[in-house]
Amino acid sequence: MFRSGDILIYSLVALFIAGPFFLKKSQPANSRIRISANDRVFYAETGKDSVYVIRSGNDSTEIEVKGRMVRVRNSTCRDKYCVKKGWLKETDAGDIICMPNRVIVSFEGVSEGGIDAVTE
Amino acid sequence: MKVEYGSRVYLIGVFSAIASMLQLLEIFVIMPIPFVKIGLANAIVLFFIMKKQYLIAFAVSIIRVFIGGFFSGKLFSLPFIFSLSGALLSFSVMFILFFIFRKYISAVALSICGAVSFNMAQYLLFMLFFDGKAEYGITVSVIAGLSVIPGILTGTVTEILNRQDIELIKKAP
Numbered sequence A: 001m002f003r004s005g006d007i008l009i010y011s012l013v014a015l016f017i018a019g020p021f022f023l024k025k026s027q028p029a030n031s032r033i034r035i036s037a038n039d040r041v042f043y044a045e046t047g048k049d050s051v052y053v054i055r056s057g058n059d060s061t062e063i064e065v066k067g068r069m070v071r072v073r074n075s076t077c078r079d080k081y082c083v084k085k086g087w088l089k090e091t092d093a094g095d096i097i098c099m100p101n102r103v104i105v106s107f108e109g110v111s112e113g114g115i116d117a118v119t120e
Numbered sequence B: 001m002k003v004e005y006g007s008r009v010y011l012i013g014v015f016s017a018i019a020s021m022l023q024l025l026e027i028f029v030i031m032p033i034p035f036v037k038i039g040l041a042n043a044i045v046l047f048f049i050m051k052k053q054y055l056i057a058f059a060v061s062i063i064r065v066f067i068g069g070f071f072s073g074k075l076f077s078l079p080f081i082f083s084l085s086g087a088l089l090s091f092s093v094m095f096i097l098f099f100i101f102r103k104y105i106s107a108v109a110l111s112i113c114g115a116v117s118f119n120m121a122q123y124l125l126f127m128l129f130f131d132g133k134a135e136y137g138i139t140v141s142v143i144a145g146l147s148v149i150p151g152i153l154t155g156t157v158t159e160i161l162n163r164q165d166i167e168l169i170k171k172a173p
Helices: A003-020 B008-028 B043-051 B054-072 B078-100 B107-130 B138-163
Strands: A033-038 A040-045 A052-055 A058-068 A069-075 A094-099 A103-106 B002-005 B168-172
Touching: A003 B107, A003 B138, A033 A052, A033 A058, A033 B138, A040 A094, A040 A103, A058 A103, A069 A103, A094 B054, B008 B043, B008 B054, B043 B054, B043 B078, B043 B107, B043 B138, B054 B078, B078 B107, B107 B138
Parallel strands: B002 B168
Antiparallel strands: A033 A040, A033 A103, A052 A058, A058 A069, A094 A103
């Protein structure tokens, strides 16, 4: 038996079910990129396209920020794993690490607290 | 059909037993979609709510969880607590909706609300226990969407029960 109030209930339930598909996740306006070089930490803003060059002695690391992505564009290190890693997106977990130049690039808040387990 | 009873305890006892049996027998009913149960025991609770016997409905709803938990060996375990919280929320939602919109709402709509709230309570508790936070996301809509099917089934059964002209008559002491 169908009654008048049922339409309201059905539409409310349908809204409740369909809600998550229409809700967009609000993104933080501008997140920060954490660049750690030789145990010193710098922060770069996303949103602005820019290139940072980190020099220590004869080594240099070029870090390029484009939109909400970051990559190591060029590096003087031997294997260039950091360059091969490519673009790191804001949503990606993990970071770009250049061991010889001691540079770590990561998004703030994404790869923090990265200890999985501690054994004694 | 006339159901005569001397005291409420009689009705609570009989219908709790029936609800528990239905709940246990449902284990043998294979549904085409995994994790979906029909929830026929809820039909009895809804039947009593629609007969305005709220206390009996509440007692049946709680006792069936205890008996079901006892016979499935899950008494006082986590699934039992989830089930109990689901039963409590589902009863409250159906009771409040029926109490306010008695004339404008059918058994199927009530039953859908009950089923959705039952599963939502379970999901919320599960997430709070194991994840520490609960989000309104795709999981919620999948669970709510799946609980609509048993909601319609249970509501239809309640509608059929309501048409059977069953009268609850209290015997004079």
